Amino acid sequence: MIVNNINELQAKKVNHESAKDAYMKVLVSEKEGWEDYVMRVVEVEKGGYTPRHNHPWPHINFIIEGQGAIMIDGKDHPVESGGYAYVPSDALHQYKNTGENTFKFICIVPKEGHR
Numbered sequence: 001m002i003v004n005n006i007n008e009l010q011a012k013k014v015n016h017e018s019a020k021d022a023y024m025k026v027l028v029s030e031k032e033g034w035e036d037y038v039m040r041v042v043e044v045e046k047g048g049y050t051p052r053h054n055h056p057w058p059h060i061n062f063i064i065e066g067q068g069a070i071m072i073d074g075k076d077h078p079v080e081s082g083g084y085a086y087v088p089s090d091a092l093h094q095y096k097n098t099g100e101n102t103f104k105f106i107c108i109v110p111k112e113g114h115r
Contacts, residue, residue, distance in 0.1 A: 002032040006041055014042075014050060021048030022095075030111055038114035043104050044068065044097040052094040059109040061085045067099030079105075 011023035028039040063083040069076040071094040097103035
């Protein structure tokens with residue numbers, strides 16, 4: 001069992017050459033007892049973005065705060081607080097902050113999708 005607050009967690013920089021000002025916090029993983037999935041929060045600073053990438057697993061996103069765009073297979077989808085998305089397996093995707101404040105979203109992936 002785990003009960004915590006996101007503000008208590010240390011963010012790790014997304015360490016990829018094609019990412020800019022993106023950070024990740026792991027909320028729940030195998031370490032906390034969720035054996036098959038990882039729930040994390042991604043924070044993208046103003047003007048920042050995650051790498052454009054694809055992989056053989058899907059993931060689910062829920063926008064906590066801010067404004068951004070999720071590019072899926074070449075099409076940008078504007079999102080804001082309260083929005084959500086399902087990104088299918090193998091879809092090329094990227095997250096961009098399009099607002100003035102930090103863009104924060106939950107990202108749930110199978111454990112093999114967490115690095």
